[in-house]
Amino acid sequence: MIHGICPDSRDKLRSATLGPAEIFSADTVWIDLLNPTPEEDKRVEEHLGISIPTREEMHDLEPSEIIYTENGAHYMTARVICQSETIVPKLADVTFILTEKALVTVRYDEPGAFNIFLNRATKPGGCGEQPEAVLDGLIEAIVDRAAEVLRGVGDKIDMASRRIFAGRAQDVEQGGVYQVVIQRIGQHEHIISNVRESMMSVERVLLFLSANYKRPKKAQTGFSAEWRSAVRDVQAIEEHATFLSNKLQFMLDATLGLVSIEQNKIIKLFSVVSVALMPPTLIASIYGMNFKAMPELDWQWGYPLALVSMVLFAVLPYLFFRWKKWL
Known part of the structure; x- marks a missing residue:
């Protein structure tokens, strides 16, 4: 499926799904490939003169191939939190291809950050009309979504902490609260590790853009400065993830200690x-x-x-x- 996003007359972006026979508009700034077919890949390749990686190529990328430049296009692959509303979310590989004409995203999952950004971009003043502005907005949405996921995990950790220290002795005999809490701790740690891994890949993309990408003359804002600011936001999320991980480790030690105490009794x-x-x-x-x-x-x-x-x-x-x- 191909989504084409181009500027609208009311100072906002307009989204449209392109059929097999439709052609790309000259002012299209974002081409979003969701589960693309080989024919759709070929259409985008012919339109922009670039190479679109397949799903297997995205999955089997070596660390040195995650970020590279080819024929004037910058290829960057990041891992984005997906299905964060489930008990065990996963990471989705998303490839960003930044060219002078448009930004191309290739993905085979539907991270919530993309819908968040699309809702922002289709409102007046929600996003700039350059490919760099779209990429900046997408990264901002990914970072915001990661922060939201961490905040939700933090609230659940607080609830689990109160449940641990309010537990009763008979719960151990019945295999009750402590077993559930340990299971929840494992689930929360999985989410936190996914968020940390996602932010590390996003930080690498931002550092590459900040150091190597030259802002076009037509752009009116300093994207390099915004990307450096986004790096600081990503690092803050990574520190928060480390804090929550340490808190989970304390909870696990406390839970095992309480279980040991009750067993000793x-x-x-x-x-x-x-x-x-x-x-x-x-x-x-x-x-x-x-x-x-x-x-x-x-x-x-x-x-x-x-x-x-x-x-x-x-x-x-x-x-x-x-x-x-x-x-």
Whole structure:
């Protein structure tokens, strides 16, 4: 599918889906290829005189091939958060091809950042009319979306933290809250790592643009300065992701520590019961022996005395443990 975006008469961009027989407008500033077919790739290649990478080529790129320049066009591949509203979001490879005529994006997923930018760009004053301005707006939307995802994860982490420290002992016995929290921690860490990886790829694109791309004379704004500002925003998000990751590590350690404490309480209870039953067991073992020369066997009150002794020596250790505050 090919989306063509070109300036509108009301100081905004206009989006349209191009059919197989439609031609590109001369003022088209953004060509968005979503799940393109070989025929659609060929149409764009003939229109701009560039080469469109296939899905396999985008996936199998070497680190040195993520950003390169060919025939005056700048090829940049970044990883963008996709399906962030699901439990386990993923990263989508998006290739940006910046030429003098238009910006081309090649993608095989639908990251939410693209819809966010499209809503902005189709409003009056939402975006400039140069390919560089479109790229700047897209990157800004990607960064904003990543910040929004991190904020949502931060809120969920706060809720999980309160749930951890408000947990009850019986939850451990029932395999309740702590098991759920540990599972949530793993999911949140997956999202944070995806956001960090996405921002690292975007930062690399921004650094390349800031250092190597020369602003055209027709442009009225300093995109290089805006890209350097975007780099600082990306770095701030990376620092926030690191903070949340450290917070998750603390939560994981705290959760495992609380589980260990509750398990130790259970083990201690069994230990106390074992110690309390040792004297009665000893008495019962002695008088369970089958020796003839045992004078206590002929006592009239021998049996009641043995029972009272077993109960007494079971209660005394319990009272001692309570006095020592071990229970």
